[in-house]
Amino acid sequence: MHADFSTIHNFYEQQVVNLVSDLSANYPLLTEDHHPDVACVALNRLPPRYIRHQVDLAFHMTERERQDSEQLIRDAVVYAFEFVQARYAMRARR
Numbered sequence: 001m002h003a004d005f006s007t008i009h010n011f012y013e014q015q016v017v018n019l020v021s022d023l024s025a026n027y028p029l030l031t032e033d034h035h036p037d038v039a040c041v042a043l044n045r046l047p048p049r050y051i052r053h054q055v056d057l058a059f060h061m062t063e064r065e066r067q068d069s070e071q072l073i074r075d076a077v078v079y080a081f082e083f084v085q086a087r088y089a090m091r092a093r094r
Contacts, residue, residue: 019074
C-alpha cells in the first residue's frame with residue numbers, strides 16, 4: 001500500500017489566493033492574468049508551512065499567532081501586488 005501525499009499543501013496558499021482576489025480591485029492596472037503571479041510572489045515571501053488539514057494548524061494557534069499570521073499574509077500580498085504592478089508598468093513603457 002502506498003501513502004497518500006495528495007492532502008499535503010502549504011498552509012498559506014488558500015489564504016493568499018483569497019486575499020489576492022479581495023485586494024485585486026485596488027490594482028486596476030493588473031488583470032486576472034497577473035493574479036497568479038501576485039500569488040506566487042506573495043507565497044515566496046512567506047515561510048513554508050505544510051499541513052495536511054487546514055484545521056490542524058488553526059486549532060493549535062493562539063489568537064496572537066493567528067493575528068500575526070494574517071498580518072504576515074497581508075504584507076506579503078500587498079508587496080506582491082506592488083512588485084508585479086511595477087514590473088508590468090516597466091514593460092509597458094518599452
